Amino acid sequence: MAGAAAEGKNFLGVPVYRPRVAFFELSSCEGCQLQLLNNEATLLDFLSLVEVVNFREGMSGGTDDYEIAFVEGSVTRSDEVERLKKIRANAKVLVAFGSCACFGGVNQLKNRFSPDWVKKEVYGDHPVETSPARPLEDFVTIDLRIFGCPVKKEEVEKIVAGIAIGTAIAYPKYPVCMECKANGNICLFDVGEPCLGPVTRAGCDSWCPNNRAGCWGCRGPADDINIEQMISIMDKHGFTKDTIMDRLECFGGFAAYAGQLRESLNAEDRG
DSSP: OHHHHHHOOEETTEEOOOOEEEEEESBSOOHHHHHHHHOHHHHHHHHHHOEEEEETTTOSSOOSOOSEEEEESBBOSHHHHHHHHHHHHHOSEEEEESHHHHHOTGGGGGGGSOHHHHHHHHHTTSOOOOOOOBOGGGTSOOSEEEOBTTBOHHHHHHHHHHHHHTOOOOOOOSBHHHHHHHTTOOOGGGGTOOOOTTTBBOOSOSHHHHTTOOOOOTTOBOTTOOHHHHHHHHHHTTOOHHHHHHHHHSSSTTHHHHHHHHHHHHHHHHO
16 A cells, blocks of 8 residues: 555656655644645645655654655754654655754754753753753754745745655755845835844745844855854844844854854953
8 A cells, every 4th residue: 555655646657756754843843844734725736746654743643664754843852862863764864844953943042041940940840851952963864954944835845846756956055135135025124123134045935024024044044144244234224233143043053153243242241
């Protein structure tokens, strides 16, 4: 039955291969997985590309006989490390699914504080095991990344189609600003909204700026970015370095740049 399902539909008389895929979650809100179920208009087309064999949000049961594993969430516990390694061993292709899996995501904000303080503040007198939030690649080899918080369903479908038919997966090298301008949006800096669009990797079709919300950098840095120029733009429009830090640190993709900026701020305070 599984083999027949994987063979899929015929195209011009030739069986179309449908890879067996599975979806898993670690420490996350599971919003990236939910994105796949949100747009019913294209759901059947998506399902025609793959054979879903494990997806807790979308089906009962499941099997570990899969070829491609999409893993959402960051790693925050020892049992998640073991589970992730098992998934890696079973999968031919492991996809880091969303910002938490790629960078640590919003979860990694807790890493700025003492672990004992975090446990006390969040769990009170009922502590649980929790470690600094880390991306999947800190523990296993990642084959592909799908960025975003949440992921953009259209991009997921494009990447999955590429995997299914064996074409190369190309990520945009330009920043969100390029998409924003192409969509005819008013620059949010001109209306008093901070935005990381000039330095954030495109591919979301400027999702947040289209809705008049400044980019928070959930997709991580674009190629060859100029953080110094970004800071200069923010400063020109009256935004403080603390505002810049809030954005750069939010999802973890700009960790290296945020770390450098924080060091310079601390040096200024000491001076």
